Amino acid sequence: MPLFLSSRNTTETERMEDPDCDRAELENTYEQFKTINALISQWRTLYRKELRPHLRANDQNRILDIGFGGGDIPIKLAGWAARDGINLHLTAVDTDKRAFRYVQHMDVPDHLEFLNCSSSELLESGRQFDFVLSNHLLHHLSQQELRSTLSDARRLSRKGVLFNDIRRSDLGYLLFNMLARPVFRSSFITQDGLTSIRRSYTPSELEQAVPPGWQVRKLFPFRLLLSYRHE
Template structure:
């Protein structure tokens, strides 16, 4: 299946906040129960267990293209986070996303949200211990994806992980099924299947790492239809 290049509705930036939140909540539930979060958390768990994670006091995490802040909230509830002094900074280029993320995370003093470009982050080198990016890679063209990887590597001290969909025909037809019988938001119905068609294959993801020039980074495949680009070390 050739990679699609047409824009998703989420990329147009003209969706009202109520519909935007409704759509992203639907995506969140699929991500939570159908493999997205487990793949991300598996790699984050290994990095958080790294002895270097807490050698400078509290652990600093960066969520890139954070959407409405669901991943940081889930991380703080995650059983493997018990006892860890963690702060999570969230960035997104979409001001509406940041507004929703700030609203949803307002009860936690461990999470902050700001508008920033994932391909040109306003942070110094090694500003964070661990950085991660979930379900945003497919929104980017190859040049943007390469620059995202370079930026993640630049700002993270211990490691980083990018998780996203894997472009496969069965994944596409699964998304079409969800769009037909599960999703209610017209945004999700449109963007869900298109997200699969816009995503990268494992071979293409490896080529992105090669172009970024990141040594020690690898691509892992996870069930169902998930990719993780990881650098830890």
């Protein structure tokens, strides 16, 4: 249990959420997401252990990413699946028009689509996916938004849901503050990352916040995985 960060801060907002934030710093933040995610988010391991065993080479596998941010994670997933000979179609959604504009300039595989919409809009359209994923989304959501998003994800998925996020920790906060500053310059990564840690859950807090049937696991380093499996 954290001591310095003993309680979750739900009132602070990240600088990049400001619609009037500096455009160059925002673009740099999107660009640097791929580095920070490669270092700490563990999606390669999650793909290998949680997704790959349930994807079949001859099937039309479908995955949804909610809140794609800089677009790096669905692009990575597409590459890993292609190397494994998996027929995978990825849909990535984000409600932020700035994120959608950013990914328009990226080299995107044919079987990956970026959409500027919400999970509820996809649900209303009747779309279905084998898995629904998100990265660093949970700590942004209010309690009402959390329950709504989890309900959407469960109903949109046929096999399961993986929501990967930060675990609030004094040590994680101190290490990130020390190591990120010299690496991530001219962006919101360090300041917003510290805000994100203050907003993030401990395992027990997340367990109390989610409906029955969802599983919370700790991952290295300073990570939480919230998952749901369809029987």
